Amino acid sequence: MHCHILPGIDDGAKTEQESLKLLQAEKEQGIDKVVFTPHFNPERISLEKFLRVRQESYERLKAAKGFSALGMETKVGAEVFYSVRLVDMDISGLCFENTNYVLIEFPTNVRPYGITHTVQNLIGRGYTPILAHVERYQYFTQDPTQLYDLVMLGCVAQVNAAAVVSGGSYKGVSALQYINWELAHIICSDAHSVDDRPPNTSAAYRLVEKKLGEHYTAWLQKNSLDIFQNKFFDIPVIHKPKKFLGHWR
């Protein structure tokens, strides 16, 4: 539910052949359902143009030899770069197909203006924001109560498989810690290419199982399936991180 596999649309797969290789690699990770989420930045391209280009890319991939043989269930979505302009936009076309879930990414270093207002607006209009790779944002990792507050408003939080496996290369709270607190609800590959940023969710799941236990991997998988099927997502957060002797617990 976070990957850049559609051909020729962003910094992910360039050609249909590369897309097929990535899908094959996803399959080898045990994945049989994929939401394609190419980058969309409302400051850079009109919504109409993005939706048209995405549809063309999706059609090309579906027509490619070998696509149907993979037997993947696929949907289109987008990784939407955060903007306060989202409050004035009809974002239904950006949601995961036939769902109310929309993947949103924030800038990495500085908390942008108006997140709470924008998120409340989207939730009030019936959408559920999924916050992309929450382990990346310094303002969250250094103060995870900021993420807690957004999750309590009704956001879902996603972490990248690579961050789970690496143990967290960003300062502060790690992706695994977020999962441990049930403050991150899904793991995605954010796959871009077979060589550079390949599908790698199975290693992340193995690590979660080893460190946190099987009930966590079952919970993560159920969350993913619920979102894919547009089921109501009941966010179970009960733990508000607190700082104790310089560490978040």
Ligand SMILES: [Fe+2]
């Ligand atoms: Fe991404």
